[in-house]
Amino acid sequence: MQDKEETIYLCPPVFRPPSEAYSLLIQLTEGCTFKCDFCISNLRKKFLVRDVKLVKKDLDIAKKQYGSNVKKIFFLDGNAMVTPTEKLLDVTRYAYTLFPNLERCGVYAHSKDILKKSDEQLKMLYKAGLKIAYVGFESGSNNLLEMVNKQVNKSDHIKASKKLMKAGITLSATLINGLGGGNNSEMSKEHAAESADLVNKICPDDDRIWYIAFLTLMVPSGTEIFKKKMKGEFLEMNSFEILQELKTFMNQIDFHNKNANCIFRSNHASNYLPIKGILDRDKDKIISTLNYGLTHRDILRPEFYRGL
Numbered sequence: 001m002q003d004k005e006e007t008i009y010l011c012p013p014v015f016r017p018p019s020e021a022y023s024l025l026i027q028l029t030e031g032c033t034f035k036c037d038f039c040i041s042n043l044r045k046k047f048l049v050r051d052v053k054l055v056k057k058d059l060d061i062a063k064k065q066y067g068s069n070v071k072k073i074f075f076l077d078g079n080a081m082v083t084p085t086e087k088l089l090d091v092t093r094y095a096y097t098l099f100p101n102l103e104r105c106g107v108y109a110h111s112k113d114i115l116k117k118s119d120e121q122l123k124m125l126y127k128a129g130l131k132i133a134y135v136g137f138e139s140g141s142n143n144l145l146e147m148v149n150k151q152v153n154k155s156d157h158i159k160a161s162k163k164l165m166k167a168g169i170t171l172s173a174t175l176i177n178g179l180g181g182g183n184n185s186e187m188s189k190e191h192a193a194e195s196a197d198l199v200n201k202i203c204p205d206d207d208r209i210w211y212i213a214f215l216t217l218m219v220p221s222g223t224e225i226f227k228k229k230m231k232g233e234f235l236e237m238n239s240f241e242i243l244q245e246l247k248t249f250m251n252q253i254d255f256h257n258k259n260a261n262c263i264f265r266s267n268h269a270s271n272y273l274p275i276k277g278i279l280d281r282d283k284d285k286i287i288s289t290l291n292y293g294l295t296h297r298d299i300l301r302p303e304f305y306r307g308l
Contacts, residue, residue, distance in 0.1 A: 006061045009054070011045060016074050017134050017172065018268060020106060023072035024062055028055055028091060032078025034110055036138070037148040037224035038179065038217065039078075049083050055091050063098045070099040074106050081109030081133060085121045092128040104131035111135060111152045111160035122167035132170040135160065140198030141191045144180050149224070154198055161202040171202070171210045177245055177271075178217035178237035188237075188245045196252035199279070203255045203262065212279065214249075214266040216242055239272045239300050246275075247290045255280045272300040 011030045016023070031045035062070065073095050081088075092105050107130065114122070114133070139145055140154045157173075164171050175195050180187035199212055219226050219236060228234035237245070246266065255262070260279065264286070267274035273293040277286050293300060 008058045020074040023074040024070045028075040029077045029080045040220045068101050071103045079110045080107040081113040089128050096129050105129050106132040109133040111156045114160035126168040135173045137173045138176050139191050140194035174213045176215050177242045182235040182237040192245050192248035196249045203260050207259050207261050209261045211263045215268050216270040243294050253280045
């Protein structure tokens with residue numbers, strides 16, 4: 001009788017960055033230690049850091065199934081950077097002993113998780129192979145960050161970003177269009193302006209590659225924002241308002257380092273208009289694309305095509 005094939009453990013629903021589409025997904029943690037008003041990652045999961053032996057077992061199974069084909073590993077879940085440094089080092093190093101062609105490991109990280117680790121710890125993680133961290137900025141507006149229960153402020157985002165860069169870990173940060181809601185033009189302007197200022201201030205002096213992306217707010221059932229929407233306390237932005245907000249952000253991008261290599265993306269499934277470029281050298285081109293979308297609404301992604 002043939003032995004039943006072992007399977008890699010995953011705790012659904014599984015969330016991973018679009019750029020990790022072809023990565024090996026390994027469940028290091030479950031859920032998230034934060035409960036942001038717009039997020040569903042914690043609604044069906046109780047947070048825990050899995051036993052390192054179980055994580056290594058999943059890596060062993062992956063080795064049998066994929067062998068030398070594994071080039072990237074993404075450690076789930078919502079903020080796996082919160083994992084104690086020794087455990088994170090252990091599983092990262094173990095992964096590199098198994099997969100000869102492994103290029104990088106990555107995690108989601110909250111800015112507070114990064115700040116709790118020392119410069120030395122982050123450097124050790126980088127040397128072990130943790131090469132990229134995906135950080136949800138959401139906004140640079142302290143007022144908006146407090147409104148959505150992000151439990152972080154703009155200064156934290158700046159300090160965390162600089163700590164990552166100092167350690168050599170690539171920053172991939174996301175902001176959310178429409179987070180302040182519709183019919184609130186002053187909050188939208190503040191969100192865009194403060195977010196641009198945040199991005200300007202974390203721009204490094206060298207030409208390393210780093211990433212900034214915009215998602216567009218989706219309001220899944222069960223989230224705190226959804227509850228506010230049902231009570232009439234939150235109104236979603238329309239596509240015109242979303243593009244105007246992004247244009248306001250882009251107009252205020254002004255890097256001190258004109259050789260910066262900030263890869264900008266606003267082409268997630270949630271976005272109305274796919275946009276990509278390099279900041280801030282492609283700023284004018286991106287604004288031109290936004291202006292075209294604002295005057296040619298027929299090219300925008302229909303609501304029923306948008307999704308998480």
